[in-house]
Amino acid sequence: MNNLIYFIRRFLYLIPVLLGVCLIIFFLFNIVVGDPTxxxxxxxxxxxxxxxxxxxxxxxxxxxxxxxxxxKSAFTLDFGRSWATKQQxxxxxxxxxxxxxxxxxxxxxxxxxxxxxxxxxxxFYRGGKVDFVVRAACIAGMSIPSLSYILFFQYYLAYQExxxxxxxxxxxxxxxxxxxxxxxxxxxxxxxxxxxxxxxTVILDELYQDYVRTAKAKGLSQVNILFKxxxxxSLIPVITYVVIQLPYLILGAILLENFFSIPGIGSMIxxxxxxxxxxxxxxxxxxxxxxxxxxxxLTDFLYTLVDPRVKLS
Amino acid sequence: MLANGEIGRVSMKASFLFVQVFFCLCVLFxxxxxxxxxxxxxxxxxxxxxxxxxxIHASDSYSAREVSKVYEGLFEYHYLKRPYTLxxxxxxxxxxxxxxxxxxxxxxxxxxxxxxxxxxxxxxxRELTAEDFVYSIMRLADPKNSSPGWWVLDEKIKGxxxxxxxxxxxxxxxxxxxxxxxxxxxxxxxxFILKRPFPQFLYSLAMQFTSVVPKEAVKKYKSxxxxxxxxxxAYMTETFNALSNKIVYxxxxxxxxxFYPTEGSEGDEERGLLKAAGKRVPFIKxxxxxxxxxxxxxxxxxLKGEVDELEIPKDNFDQAIAPDxxxxxxxxxxxxxxxxxNALDVTYFAFNHTNPLLQNLNLRRAMSLxxxxxxxxxxxxxxxxxxxxxxxxxxxxxxxxxxxxxxTAYNIQEAKSLLEQAGYKDGKGLPxxxxxxxxxxxxxxxxxxxxxxxxxxxxKVKPNFNTWPQLLKKIKTRQTQxxxxxxxxxxxxxxxxxxxxxxxxxxPGANGSNFNDSIFNQKFSHVSLMQDSSERTKLYVxxxxxxxxxxxxxxxxxxxxxxxxxxxxxxxxxxxxxxGIEQYWDIDLDKKKELIAKF
Numbered sequence: 001m002n003n004l005i006y007f008i009r010r011f012l013y014l015i016p017v018l019l020g021v022c023l024i025i026f027f028l029f030n031i032v033v034g035d036p037t038x039x040x041x042x043x044x045x046x047x048x049x050x051x052x053x054x055x056x057x058x059x060x061x062x063x064x065x066x067x068x069x070x071x072k073s074a075f076t077l078d079f080g081r082s083w084a085t086k087q088q089x090x091x092x093x094x095x096x097x098x099x100x101x102x103x104x105x106x107x108x109x110x111x112x113x114x115x116x117x118x119x120x121x122x123x124f125y126r127g128g129k130v131d132f133v134v135r136a137a138c139i140a141g142m143s144i145p146s147l148s149y150i151l152f153f154q155y156y157l158a159y160q161e162x163x164x165x166x167x168x169x170x171x172x173x174x175x176x177x178x179x180x181x182x183x184x185x186x187x188x189x190x191x192x193x194x195x196x197x198x199x200x201t202v203i204l205d206e207l208y209q210d211y212v213r214t215a216k217a218k219g220l221s222q223v224n225i226l227f228k229x230x231x232x233x234s235l236i237p238v239i240t241y242v243v244i245q246l247p248y249l250i251l252g253a254i255l256l257e258n259f260f261s262i263p264g265i266g267s268m269i270x271x272x273x274x275x276x277x278x279x280x281x282x283x284x285x286x287x288x289x290x291x292x293x294x295x296x297x298l299t300d301f302l303y304t305l306v307d308p309r310v311k312l313s
Numbered sequence: 314m315l316a317n318g319e320i321g322r323v324s325m326k327a328s329f330l331f332v333q334v335f336f337c338l339c340v341l342f343x344x345x346x347x348x349x350x351x352x353x354x355x356x357x358x359x360x361x362x363x364x365x366x367x368x369i370h371a372s373d374s375y376s377a378r379e380v381s382k383v384y385e386g387l388f389e390y391h392y393l394k395r396p397y398t399l400x401x402x403x404x405x406x407x408x409x410x411x412x413x414x415x416x417x418x419x420x421x422x423x424x425x426x427x428x429x430x431x432x433x434x435x436x437x438x439r440e441l442t443a444e445d446f447v448y449s450i451m452r453l454a455d456p457k458n459s460s461p462g463w464w465v466l467d468e469k470i471k472g473x474x475x476x477x478x479x480x481x482x483x484x485x486x487x488x489x490x491x492x493x494x495x496x497x498x499x500x501x502x503x504x505f506i507l508k509r510p511f512p513q514f515l516y517s518l519a520m521q522f523t524s525v526v527p528k529e530a531v532k533k534y535k536s537x538x539x540x541x542x543x544x545x546x547a548y549m550t551e552t553f554n555a556l557s558n559k560i561v562y563x564x565x566x567x568x569x570x571x572f573y574p575t576e577g578s579e580g581d582e583e584r585g586l587l588k589a590a591g592k593r594v595p596f597i598k599x600x601x602x603x604x605x606x607x608x609x610x611x612x613x614x615x616l617k618g619e620v621d622e623l624e625i626p627k628d629n630f631d632q633a634i635a636p637d638x639x640x641x642x643x644x645x646x647x648x649x650x651x652x653x654x655n656a657l658d659v660t661y662f663a664f665n666h667t668n669p670l671l672q673n674l675n676l677r678r679a680m681s682l683x684x685x686x687x688x689x690x691x692x693x694x695x696x697x698x699x700x701x702x703x704x705x706x707x708x709x710x711x712x713x714x715x716x717x718x719x720x721t722a723y724n725i726q727e728a729k730s731l732l733e734q735a736g737y738k739d740g741k742g743l744p745x746x747x748x749x750x751x752x753x754x755x756x757x758x759x760x761x762x763x764x765x766x767x768x769x770x771x772x773k774v775k776p777n778f779n780t781w782p783q784l785l786k787k788i789k790t791r792q793t794q795x796x797x798x799x800x801x802x803x804x805x806x807x808x809x810x811x812x813x814x815x816x817x818x819x820x821p822g823a824n825g826s827n828f829n830d831s832i833f834n835q836k837f838s839h840v841s842l843m844q845d846s847s848e849r850t851k852l853y854v855x856x857x858x859x860x861x862x863x864x865x866x867x868x869x870x871x872x873x874x875x876x877x878x879x880x881x882x883x884x885x886x887x888x889x890x891x892x893g894i895e896q897y898w899d900i901d902l903d904k905k906k907e908l909i910a911k912f
Contacts, residue, residue: 033780035782036782037782038781038785038786039785042372042373043800043823044464045461045464045785046464046821046822049463052459053459081536084362084364085364086367086370087539087540087556095554095556095557154613159613159616166613166614166617167603167611167614168558168603169557171557258606259607259609259610260610261603261604262558263556263558267558267606268556271362271606
């Protein structure tokens, strides 16, 4: 019952948060950035044509009405059509989410799993050679710009060795798989460094707890201590870290999607930025905010599952 | 110790298991792209998303090129002839132009059919008629369609603007209203009556905006017409999803009898460009267009033979082109060839002539002389641009190769002397001049270069970096002092460049520098109404040179385009007007197999 009330209350909080998000979006797109009509009409645009288009796009309407439009679209999820491509934005998002998630989801879960395992090992061997080598590798890996990985792997593995397609994406299972392996691999490599370092710190915090010493004194095996007790107790920060990243998976990886010509949300963002396609940018900002709010709620709920002491109220 | 080993083993085992599964998947599914060598398939790259398949919205060059594979207009540019010449496409010959230069009467080609599509009865494409052009032109003018291509016919056709104004307030646009200057006289005869003489009118009819669309398709698909192309062109879309990264076209099986040109320009025969003369087009059965925003994968795909032709990415220029403008050894061994084409454009630094300071002719001339154009060319155009002497680029009648503008030379002494005559010896007393440009890396670098060059004569310049819409707004509202810009031809006529200096076209019109010289205006308004002739060309040459010496702009360069193509592509000729050119290309499959084996 408590949980239900908690969720209802949190959902109600969505309303003011969403209104605030809409206000920021409105401020950014309708006030700060310039007039999009010259770009939409091209080099031969006349002032009269620009004025007509502004009228048509509703940019001459009172500011509060323009704000109301954003609020309306956030609550109805009807974002209208793109200014640049004239496509239905909701359809664009649906079409874009599939390629994006087909690449980011497996990459994300694999990188999280591998990082967690590696973190347990290095935490256990803390201060030893394994720990030193892994930490050094993580720092080295993080110091290299992501673009370097993309260019190197695309050149070496795709072009030189011919192991993967250089670019592209085919819809439908399993046709998309060859196209997502290389970008997913790069995603994993890029994520492992920061993930291992974070998970290692979390696990180390737990390893120094009294209950670990007690468990050792009771004669429990190291495997039992690590995987049954330490890992479970480390899960709260791990869940926070992991779940809060999930909404960003929908946004995709702009660089990876562009370099591998994956027609996902990341590519959509870049095209919309290049063409001042404000409705698309606004809709993605609204959806990201919504996803962040929902996933943070999900994080709270997951806490109660992994730690019975946590109560939602 | 044993326990430690146990942890290591369990953890490592799990990790390795997943890594193994992942790599098994890699081996199972990985492969480089398989090329179809069994039929003539052309693989192309386009670097920006395609804004749908509605000709009236295809305002950028990438969308226009894709649209032109499916749709056609009354005219096209002759594939081989240079300077660029119009050739009838859906028009059956050149039009009859009345003596007053206002009435254009066209015969429409008979036996042309729209692509088969469910929008037609029984799904069979129907025959094209003159009424289809009337409808398509009205669609372009319809304010409810907000076409960025409306400028092409704005204030040109009798009654069309009035019809447009009426529709602005109407709930539904009325396509049944008669327009005085736009009529189908019979099934195959189309007539335009212009408001005033406009000799460039025929060029408008070679633009994608005036391509013909069937009203049945617009009616059936409504707002989704943009995703359901139905044209008369050589190709039809097999798969098109506006949000995908790939468009696949197949040859139109009912394409009319259209033949490869039998005459070309000097040197075309030697280059083998007339071998296909008189043969029926198209030769290529399928086209796959990849949307690749980044240059690096496009370059690698080209090197791998997965893309057949490519504009050379800036970063790969030195890998592709040797100092003598030929392809490098590495590429020529793979059969790669280069096609060099002068761009029909001009880059310049425009003065705002409404600013009293910049009305000082000696100051403008001094600033122009302080620019080292060789260095500018070397730094930003690989040394391959052509230094502009007048606004008219090579390839357009009115360009005079022998002419050297004395104010485009690099002469610091002369510049200093002119600056002194302007009343600002060594720049003393001259206020800082604002220089507006866009904020991309190259334009920032050009701004730095400009500031440095001006500093040599004591002229202080403050660069302002803008987004493109910001810069455009400043230009249209006359807020700049100097701005860096370029102009690419809409059509191959000197009028399109000289109109940039015509007083009545001042901002918000195309004359962003607001240059307003009564003598130039008078001469321009006379010559721009003349039909193409040697006399008109002579006047264009004279006018361009006269105005260039008044230094309305600091002229930059005319750029050069370099495109690479693989040796198996036949009949390939570089052009600035790429609409529908793929129908003339061919693929030598045996050569492709042979060359691909070397990759």
